[in-house]
Amino acid sequence: MAIATMGITVLDCPDPRGLADFYAAVLGGTVEGEPGDEWVTVRTPDGGKPLGFQRSEGYRPPEWPSTEHGQQLHLDLDVPRERIDEAERQVLDLGARAVQGDDGGRLNFRVYLDPVGHPFCLCLC
Known part of the structure; x- marks a missing residue:
C-alpha cells in the first residue's frame, strides 16, 4: 500500500x-x-x-546544466512528433528560451528555460 x-x-x-x-x-x-x-x-x-x-522572495533561477546552482527538477511536456516544430515556435513566442536541441532528430526531446529560468523539455510522444 x-x-x-x-x-x-x-x-x-x-x-x-x-x-x-x-x-x-x-x-x-x-x-x-x-x-x-x-x-x-x-x-x-x-x-x-x-x-x-x-x-x-530572492528567487534565484537554476543554471542549466550547471551543478553549482542545479535545476533540482524539470518538467517533461509531451508533444506529438508531428507538432514538435510548431510547439517549439509557440513556447519561444511565449517567452521560453531554447538551450538544447534534439541533435538533428537523434534525441526525443528538446530543452528550454521558462521565463524565470526553470528547465523544461518538450518530449516526443
Missing part, C-alpha cells in the same frame, strides 16, 4: 501569476489566482495533476 499519492507540483518563482500565465498557455490550462497572489494554480483541461506557483 502506498504511503501517499502525488498531489500538486509547485515551482518557486518571483511572480506566480506571470509564470502561471506562461504554463497555462503552454498546457491549454486555466489559472486560479490573481496578480499579486502568493500562490497560483494552473489546471489542465484533461483533469491531470495541477501545477502550482509560489512566490519566493
